[in-house]
Amino acid sequence: MAKAKLVTYTVVYVPPYPIRNVYAVGVVEDERGEKIPVRIEQKYAPHLRAGLEGEVVRRWTPFGEIDFFVPKVEEKPARKVALVTGASRGIGRATVLKLASIGYDIALNDLELTDEGKEAIKQIESMGRKAIFVKADVSKFEEVQDMVNRVIEELGRVDVLVNNAGINIDRLLVNMTPEQWQKVIDVDLTGVFNCTRAVLPHMIRQGGGRIINVSSMSALNGAIGQANYAAAKGGIISFTKVVAREYAKYNILCNAIAPGAVRTRMTLSMPPGLLRERVANIPLGRMAEPEEVAELIAFLAETTYITGQVISINAGEYV
Numbered sequence: 001m002a003k004a005k006l007v008t009y010t011v012v013y014v015p016p017y018p019i020r021n022v023y024a025v026g027v028v029e030d031e032r033g034e035k036i037p038v039r040i041e042q043k044y045a046p047h048l049r050a051g052l053e054g055e056v057v058r059r060w061t062p063f064g065e066i067d068f069f070v071p072k073v074e075e076k077p078a079r080k081v082a083l084v085t086g087a088s089r090g091i092g093r094a095t096v097l098k099l100a101s102i103g104y105d106i107a108l109n110d111l112e113l114t115d116e117g118k119e120a121i122k123q124i125e126s127m128g129r130k131a132i133f134v135k136a137d138v139s140k141f142e143e144v145q146d147m148v149n150r151v152i153e154e155l156g157r158v159d160v161l162v163n164n165a166g167i168n169i170d171r172l173l174v175n176m177t178p179e180q181w182q183k184v185i186d187v188d189l190t191g192v193f194n195c196t197r198a199v200l201p202h203m204i205r206q207g208g209g210r211i212i213n214v215s216s217m218s219a220l221n222g223a224i225g226q227a228n229y230a231a232a233k234g235g236i237i238s239f240t241k242v243v244a245r246e247y248a249k250y251n252i253l254c255n256a257i258a259p260g261a262v263r264t265r266m267t268l269s270m271p272p273g274l275l276r277e278r279v280a281n282i283p284l285g286r287m288a289e290p291e292e293v294a295e296l297i298a299f300l301a302e303t304t305y306i307t308g309q310v311i312s313i314n315a316g317e318y319v
């Protein structure tokens with residue numbers, strides 16, 4: 001290990017197979033004035049400037065031994081920011097509270113700021129974190145772009161996007177109108193595209209990010225009465241895999257979760273008889289609390305190696 005200063009650098013994009021990578025190369029000067037060509041990991045890209053101090057470390061790579069420059073910088077941003085859609089109640093609300101408790105500033109999205117949402121913002125502020133409400137209908141791309149621009153202006157970055165907003169309009173397929181089909185696809189699937197598409201350029205520029213998409217057990221088990229919802233939630237799983245593979249090279253990890261029955265307004269609006277029958281079939285004998293799902297989302301917000309996965313949280317209702 002030798003102390004050195006960065007003289008010059010450039011960021012390199014290598015898209016074709018099998019390399020598919022983004023990194024920086026540069027020249028550093030060591031304490032004896034010797035110039036050394038180096039590679040620099042992509043995560044340091046936002047910090048690079050001539051004169052930056054650090055160390056040269058020789059590392060083994062699949063392409064042989066290479067000198068890496070490891071700059072002396074704070075690797076984690078001082079503040080982390082999460083944007084959670086549909087966050088004024090239910091799973092989204094539990095998620096913003098959990099993420100704030102582990103150090104995130106929060107952009108809380110929904111169609112309206114409800115009393116429950118206002119209360120969540122107060123709680124987040126009492127934890128010493130920032131919280132803003134960003135109104136947008138996730139199914140409308142322009143509204144979503146304005147929302148993301150506001151988050152960047154007011155909170156500076158987006159480290160985590162939780163695509164949580166969702167609706168259901170359950171009918172047997174023979175009774176489902178084209179409007180009922182389209183509405184659920186627009187919010188539950190196109191909404192995920194809109195938010196991810198709007199946030200990705202910022203995550204690429206800032207050197208990484210995490211995207212967690214809230215799918216559903218319905219995508220896996222063919223839930224009766226949910227052709228529109230299950231199709232949208234299944235689409236989310238395929239979408240997640242593509243995003244994971246396209247953007248891993250930018251340190252952007254994307255995963256989906258597939259909850260079973262969670263005790264929120266969405267589930268409690270089921271006819272009581274059907275709900276009782278459903279809970280009776282859950283091996284653990286109860287619905288999940290929104291906080292239990294929020295724990296999983298927070299875990300995926302902090303992961304450094306899981307991507308492209310769909311993680312079930314259903315107490316064994318579907319295995």
Ligand code: NAD
Nearest residue numbers: 086090091111137138164165166216259261262264265266
């Ligand atoms: P919920 O109805 O309590 O919350 C959904 C939130 O999304 C609401 O605050 C609503 O206003 C918001 N929303 C709806 N349409 C929106 C839009 N167009 N733009 C922005 N916000 C919008 O339901 P929940 O159970 O907390 O659901 C959260 C997510 O979890 C949904 O994607 C849902 O499909 C999924 N999910 C829920 C369960 C469950 O059992 N509750 C199971 C599996 C998956």
